[in-house]
Amino acid sequence: MRAYHLAALLASLCLLASSPFALAQHETGSDVFSGEQAFKNYCANCHGAAGNQIANVDLGHGAFRKPYTDDELANIVMKGIPNTPMPATPNMSKEQATQIVAYLRSRASQKDVGAGGDAVRGQALFAGKGECAACHRINGKGSRLGPELSKIGLVRTSDQLAVSLLDPNSEVQPNNRFYSVTTQAGQQVSGRLLNHDAYTVQLLDTKEQLRSFNKADLQQEGFIPSPMPSLRGKFNDKELADLVQYLVSLRGADKK
Ligand code: HEC
Numbered sequence: 001m002r003a004y005h006l007a008a009l010l011a012s013l014c015l016l017a018s019s020p021f022a023l024a025q026h027e028t029g030s031d032v033f034s035g036e037q038a039f040k041n042y043c044a045n046c047h048g049a050a051g052n053q054i055a056n057v058d059l060g061h062g063a064f065r066k067p068y069t070d071d072e073l074a075n076i077v078m079k080g081i082p083n084t085p086m087p088a089t090p091n092m093s094k095e096q097a098t099q100i101v102a103y104l105r106s107r108a109s110q111k112d113v114g115a116g117g118d119a120v121r122g123q124a125l126f127a128g129k130g131e132c133a134a135c136h137r138i139n140g141k142g143s144r145l146g147p148e149l150s151k152i153g154l155v156r157t158s159d160q161l162a163v164s165l166l167d168p169n170s171e172v173q174p175n176n177r178f179y180s181v182t183t184q185a186g187q188q189v190s191g192r193l194l195n196h197d198a199y200t201v202q203l204l205d206t207k208e209q210l211r212s213f214n215k216a217d218l219q220q221e222g223f224i225p226s227p228m229p230s231l232r233g234k235f236n237d238k239e240l241a242d243l244v245q246y247l248v249s250l251r252g253a254d255k256k
């Protein structure tokens, strides 16, 4: 069992060099994860966080290829699908498999915000009505104030992207946080925090200029909310779907 376990781990590491969870999952290996956590740890490296990374398999939206019962699904989760790359997970308890199934079932009722969206129309919205390029750069075009989005489709699911667009402050990546300083002379400057240490602060200000301040010269400094405007009320569902579909299509390789 142990040997098999290690072989499976190595196989999944080779397939998926990018999985940050591959090691942690085997170190803990307990039953305490919720279904979602377990899915992230054991399954998302192949299936993707949204469950639709493998061609013709969609785990996240209640669109299984067959009308499996919960027991059948739990069996697939524990034993894999013979003669396919879908592996058994030998140390998976029935209880945990059941939690994962419950999690997948719960996601089925969530609609995919990007569904039916059109990436080409989304691109036009990005450049036009959304004014996104005022803060974001894609394939060398646009501003550096906000995060670069050329590969955003590789690191965020459509659900996560929709959250970023509707509730910009709800989940800010640590290196995307905005910072504001007020100098002793009363000048206020805000921008993306690039770096700070005990004595200095460096920002990329709203004109995309690199600014450096000595902390001793500041009256005030601190994180401020994201300047990214929410699309709530500005974009309808169709426009949101188009924009999300465009962002999902940004994977760094093509020149979109
Ligand atoms: C090493 C990659 C890999 C891992 C890890 C993995 N899967 Fe899969 N899974 C696959 C592949 C590939 C298929 C399609 C197999 C086939 O050709 O039938 C699949 C198929 C499935 C199916 C059948 C879907 C359907 O519509 O018939 C389910 C359910 C499933 N996986 C759930 C999971 C769960 C839950 C986990 C985590 C415990 C997991 N998988 C981990 C690769 C993986």
Ligand code: HEC
Pocket: 126, 130, 131, 132, 133, 134, 135, 136, 145, 146, 147, 152, 156, 161, 164, 165, 168, 169, 171, 172, 173, 176, 177, 178, 226, 227, 228, 229, 231, 243, 247
């Ligand atoms: C005023 C500047 C500004 C505008 C305009 C703006 N954004 Fe942003 N955006 C930001 C900043 C700053 C962040 C990082 C902080 C955060 O997550 O809210 C961000 C974050 C994001 C993220 C999350 C990135 C990640 O790594 O998770 C996405 C996606 C995004 N913006 C897309 C858009 C789109 C699409 C538009 C146009 C509809 C837009 N933004 C308009 C400044 C802006």
